[in-house]
Amino acid sequence: MISLRSLVSACIDAGERAGREIVRIQNELGVAGMQVKTKSGPQDPVTIADVTGEQLIKSTILREFPGLTIVGEESAAVTPQDDQPRLNLNLVSLPLPEVPMNELILWVDPLDGTLEFVEGRLQFVTVLLGISRGGRPIAGVLHQPFVGRTVYGAPGYGVVNIPPPVMTNGDVCTVAVTFARGNPDLYAMMHCFDPTREEKVGGSGTKGLALLDGQVHLWVVPHTKSYISRWDTCAVEAMLEAMGGSLTDVWGDRYEYTILPSYYNTRGLIAASPDGKKFITRYQPPPRPLTQK
Numbered sequence: 001m002i003s004l005r006s007l008v009s010a011c012i013d014a015g016e017r018a019g020r021e022i023v024r025i026q027n028e029l030g031v032a033g034m035q036v037k038t039k040s041g042p043q044d045p046v047t048i049a050d051v052t053g054e055q056l057i058k059s060t061i062l063r064e065f066p067g068l069t070i071v072g073e074e075s076a077a078v079t080p081q082d083d084q085p086r087l088n089l090n091l092v093s094l095p096l097p098e099v100p101m102n103e104l105i106l107w108v109d110p111l112d113g114t115l116e117f118v119e120g121r122l123q124f125v126t127v128l129l130g131i132s133r134g135g136r137p138i139a140g141v142l143h144q145p146f147v148g149r150t151v152y153g154a155p156g157y158g159v160v161n162i163p164p165p166v167m168t169n170g171d172v173c174t175v176a177v178t179f180a181r182g183n184p185d186l187y188a189m190m191h192c193f194d195p196t197r198e199e200k201v202g203g204s205g206t207k208g209l210a211l212l213d214g215q216v217h218l219w220v221v222p223h224t225k226s227y228i229s230r231w232d233t234c235a236v237e238a239m240l241e242a243m244g245g246s247l248t249d250v251w252g253d254r255y256e257y258t259i260l261p262s263y264y265n266t267r268g269l270i271a272a273s274p275d276g277k278k279f280i281t282r283y284q285p286p287p288r289p290l291t292q293k
Contacts (some may be wrong), residue, residue, distance in 0.1 A: 002101045004131070012143075015057065017056055019145030025052065028121070049117065058072065071116075095174070103133050104131055108142065123206075125145060125206075128142055130233075130235030138238060193284075208233075220269060222248075222268050233265060245273050246271070246277055
């Protein structure tokens with residue numbers, strides 16, 4: 001058994017350490033020196049900051065919780081950790097229980113919003129750490145390295161560092177829209193929530209944060225072209241649930257956060273703030289593909 005509160009504390013520390021390293025790399029190397037590569041295409045870059053951040057997070061967490069299962073976007077190897085003591089946070093607002101470590105998975109996106117990172121929209125860069133148990137998100141940490149803000153929470157215990165909601169209760173549905181990867185299916189999906197107002201937000205983590213902050217009602221991704229993965233959504237889903245929001249596929253089913261052959265959220269996405277859940281009924285999902293489970 002391990003203390004879930006201690007693990008969340010370690011995730012906050014690891015996420016903020018990774019954030020400081022990301023800022024250092026950006027300041028010292030700039031985009032030209034970051035060895036930018038692509039994974040699936042030009043809209044899906046990876047940099048030395050992504051890999052270094054993941055190495056640092058894994059090393060920091062495994063030093064205290066050896067044997068914990070960690071799934072990271074970059075599949076980076078663990079590197080030796082420095083001797084800097086860990087910041088032990090007294091998370092009095094999250095009286096979390098002890099849980100069996102072999103039931104947990106830590107999902108890590110060391111630098112969410114890499115495209116925004118290399119294009120200089122640094123306010124949309126986040127570090128995401130989500131914890132799942134039995135396939136369900138049970139805690140999440142989101143750090144903004146270039147803003148200096150860390151948000152964390154768990155279902156049943158609330159979310160810390162979220163301001164009072166500012167979203168109105170009108171009929172206009174505000175949807176977070178990405179700067180890139182736009183496609184006709186996305187805009188067709190958005191029309192279902194008419195009347196709709198678009199809010200440009202880069203990165204999965206920052207879209208989730210916009211929901212938590214009450215700046216938007218919905219974040220939607222069509223099932224025909226989903227580029228979102230479990231490490232993008234675990235932390236966000238945990239905190240949305242903690243606030244009364246939701247995150248499902250386009251048919252209203254939740255994703256499983258377990259060891260799988262693929263971690264892409266291929267069934268699309270509808271994430272809603274607490275106030276945004278009222279708009280979900282406007283959406284009429286398409287028929288499920290015959291091969292869809």
